Amino acid sequence: MDIINILTVFILAIFVGFEIITKVPPTLHTPLMSGSNAISGIAIVGAIIATKVGGEIGTWLGLIAVIFATINCVGGFMVTDRMLKMFKRK
């Protein structure tokens, strides 16, 4: 994939991000934050790849990265669900 393509994806994603996130009401800003925390755990994909292609150092750095990113994914989605469960109507 060449650099221009990937830059295009990046810039368009920022615009999509701004569009959808400005529509999140203030009431849900904390869940938005913990949820986007979980999404930034996508680094786990890179971490898994690093354990394979990074040689011996890569394996260990990748392993620590896998742990960090999993904490983000699992913890982030779980705590967001816990919070959203509490938002009730009358």
Add this chain to the structure above:
Amino acid sequence: MEYTNLAYVLAAVLFILGIKKLSSPKTARSGNTIASIGMLIAIIATVTSFDLLDFKLIAIGMIIGAIIGATFAIRVEMTQMPQMVAIFNGFGGGASALVAAAEFFSKYGTAEQTTFLTGTIILSIFVGTLTLTGSFIAFGKLQGFVSGQPIVFPGQQILNGLLALSLIAMGAYVTMGSGQEMNMFYGVILVAAILGITLTIPIGGADMPVVISLLNSYSGVAAAATGFVLMNNGLIISGALVGASGLILTNIMCKGMNRSLANVIFGAVGLEQESGGGEAKQISIKSSTTDEAAMILDAADKVIVVPGYGLAVAQAQHAVREVAEQLESMGKKVLYAIHPVAGRMPGHMNVLLAEANVPYELLMDLDQINPEFEDCDVAIVLGANDVVNPAARHDTSSPIYGMPILDVDKSRTVIVNKRTMNPGFAGIQNELFGFDNTVMVFGDAKEMLTTLHKDLKEL
């Protein structure tokens, strides 16, 4: 490899749909589930796309991470949410930096080490490491391990400037050079780590909502930079979403305090406040009791509750809901006014009240509630101070001048509950307390509300 990329696109679509469903509390929970399915798809696609992966190692890492993450998620109290988000930002940034470092070591000195690759690796490591150490300091401040006061020393800005310059110089050297730059590479990591600390310690506890939002954004930027390193669309799109989200929230928090981002980061607010309230005007206040407050409320039709962080500190969320329900059963209309910086992070107060079973339709934000004060009979201010100070509207000499406030003073009567007459975070006296239509009821919010509830029932 083709289907892996398709899976990443699918994951990104699910993340976007998930966030889109966060536009209403009704659909939000399913949105979170959709996003988590997206993550699962991305992980499965990655694991199955490589032969010879050390599954055992990855599984061990995931199990350890899952146990730690789940423990945090289950045990954290809602008042501690800012700390948890702070530390998670740190882990996210750290993971991105580690992946970039692994890539650097594997490609170092090979033909694959292009300028673009090294440049993005340096960027990813810089942002990721800074996020990691900055988040841990923010966590420490919120948890009370590190002083919540701004930590400042002479020459701090110069030091930060020098650190930033040396970081850029070393980063450029590693990116442009070829061969002997391993030490410089370690230098980048070290200086980024130090800079994360020195940039966060001068920021006061009250400004933490901005810092957490900003670090949230950084963790997204770090993930996106790692996406460029690996040329991976999944990371780039997700990182861009998180980066945008953090930036929007940072902006909302800054607006809520009427401060520029630069002022929050470099201003060290909370220290030099003695000079701020110099000509402290004497104001005479009317102190009252809960049964008098109960009588005022009995005569009201429309009541607006204004919770500040003092309410959460006093653990009085349930007590306030009981009072509000009592008032509703007496046929009164009750609404809650939530200022953007009422809690310790964006939307924090809403979560604290939701936990106490306050229905979310009653929680109004600044723009929705301010017109409502005009025909409001009683506004009850609980542990809030600067966000209801009318000086922000007219007193150009006030440090909070221009900050958007809740116009509680426009209500017919204002009942203010505070522990003492101590000024708020901005260190200034609140003229609202001396207004003719203001009644002060001193005491702990929880005790006061519990007694008020009793008094209302006995009317």
